[in-house]
Amino acid sequence: xxKNTQNFSSKKTKFQTTLRTDIRKIYDCLLASYxxxxxxxxxxxxEAGGSNxxxxxxxxxxxxxxxxxxxxxxxxxxxxCGTLLTQNTSWTQVEKALLNLKKLxxxxxxxxxxxxxxxxxxxxxxAGYYNQKALRLQNLASWFMELEDRVPEREELLSLKxxxxxxxxxxxLYAFKTPSFVVDAYTRRIVTNLGLADEKADYNYIxxxxxxxxxxxxxxxxxxHALLVEHAKRYYQKRTAMKxxxxxxxx
DNA sequence: AACCAGGACGTGA
DNA sequence: TCACGTCATGGT
Numbered sequence: 001x002x003k004n005t006q007n008f009s010s011k012k013t014k015f016q017t018t019l020r021t022d023i024r025k026i027y028d029c030l031l032a033s034y035x036x037x038x039x040x041x042x043x044x045x046x047e048a049g050g051s052n053x054x055x056x057x058x059x060x061x062x063x064x065x066x067x068x069x070x071x072x073x074x075x076x077x078x079x080x081c082g083t084l085l086t087q088n089t090s091w092t093q094v095e096k097a098l099l100n101l102k103k104l105x106x107x108x109x110x111x112x113x114x115x116x117x118x119x120x121x122x123x124x125x126x127a128g129y130y131n132q133k134a135l136r137l138q139n140l141a142s143w144f145m146e147l148e149d150r151v152p153e154r155e156e157l158l159s160l161k162x163x164x165x166x167x168x169x170x171x172x173l174y175a176f177k178t179p180s181f182v183v184d185a186y187t188r189r190i191v192t193n194l195g196l197a198d199e200k201a202d203y204n205y206i207x208x209x210x211x212x213x214x215x216x217x218x219x220x221x222x223x224x225h226a227l228l229v230e231h232a233k234r235y236y237q238k239r240t241a242m243k244x245x246x247x248x249x250x251x
Numbered sequence: 252a253a254c255c256a257g258g259a260c261g262t263g264a
Numbered sequence: 265t266c267a268c269g270t271c272a273t274g275g276t
Contacts, residue, residue, distance in 0.1 A: 087258040093274065094257090128273040132259090164259045184257050229257055238255065239276080 022196070023213040025251040027220075030227035033247075037226035038062030040079050040174035041091070042069060043098045061095070067219045076175045077109055077144055083170040084136055084162055085127040096126040109141040136162030151176050165203045173225070179216040182225045183207050186232030193236070193243045 041061035063069060070076040078098065085094045100123035101107045106115045120137065121130045139161055157168035165183070172180040183206045191197045197206055214220060235242045 083257090086256090088256060088271090089258090089273080090256045090275075092256095096274095126273065128256090129258095129271050130273080132271065136259095162259065166258065170257085182257085186257065225257090232257090 019196070019209075020213040022251065023210060026194075026248055027214075027224050027227070029248060029251050030231055031223065034227055034230050036065040036223060037230055038064035038066065039222055039226035040069070040082065040170075041095075042075055042078060043095060043102065044075060044078065067222065070175060074108060077141075078107060079175040080140060080144060080171055081107070081112075081137060083167045083174070084140060085124060085133060087129070087133075087162075087167065089127050089129075093126045093128065097124040100124065100126070109145045112141040113138050113145075132162065136160075151178060154180065165207075169207070173218060173221055177218040177222075179211075179218045179221050181207050181210040181214075181221050183210075184225075184229070186236060187225070187228050189236045189243075190228055190232055190246070190248070193246060194248055 039062065042063070043061050045061050045063060070079060081101070082094055082098065085097050098107065101112070101120075104111075104115065104119065104123055106112050106120070106123070112120070115138075117134055117138075120134045124130050124133055124137070127133065140163075143160060152172075154168055154172060157163050157171055158165070163171070169180045169182040172178040173182055183203055188197075188201075188206060191206055191209065192199050192201070197209060210221075210224065214224070231246075231248070235246045
């Protein structure tokens with residue numbers, strides 16, 4: 001709560017305007033390179049045949065350039081479950097878990113809270129941490145039912161078990177189309193490699209780095225985060241570090 | 252055969 | 265505050 005507000009006096013400094021330009025340039029460059037990513041993926045769309053073979057992650061469920069989702073409360077809830085399940089886990093594993101839940105007809109808040117814990121754990125096992133995630137999913141389900149049509153506050157989300165800053169922002173941005181920028185491990189790797197943040201910069205610093213330099217547009221935030229993930233998957237994997245080859249360094 | 256994946260939380264210093 | 269252990273399956 002101190003180093004975040006690095007107070008550059010009242011007048012706009014050259015650094016600030018440059019930074020703003022860079023944040024925009026990075027987005028433009030990523031979008032030009034990879035195209036719209038179609039996040040958040042919905043397994044509902046898998047059966048509908050939606051697919052994007054260009055992506056490095058899962059092959060299905062994406063809806064590039066279509067920002068109308070979620071279109072229903074059911075899709076909203078699916079996204080929320082996804083944000084919880086994908087914690088420290090690859091999306092392909094989450095997809096298996098979500099499909100298992102769907103087979104059990106348990107991918108609705110009403111069904112999920114009544115589902116017996118053992119069945120729930122078995123269903124989400126591919127996503128790992130199934131003991132805690134099962135508990136937290138049911139907790140999320142009852143919270144979501146009581147929420148009704150209200151849009152939750154960030155603090156409210158953070159008070160839920162298993163919902164930390166990234167999950168809260170993902171829920172706000174993708175389930176509720178609220179402009180809250182999502183910072184994940186990939187985002188952190190990219191901005192530190194580009195010299196836009198220090199390694200020890202905390203979550204809120206990096207979040208503010210984007211939010212302070214972009215218009216508050218949920219669709220822009222959604223696309224930007226998805227593009228950062230796609231880019232990081234190609235150039236910032238820990239095994240095959242290609243940070244030096246990252247073309248964003250020259251923008 | 253280690254290492255990592257679209258984190259969060261509890262603990263002790 | 266903050267570094268560190270824990271939770272757990274399946275890819276590469």
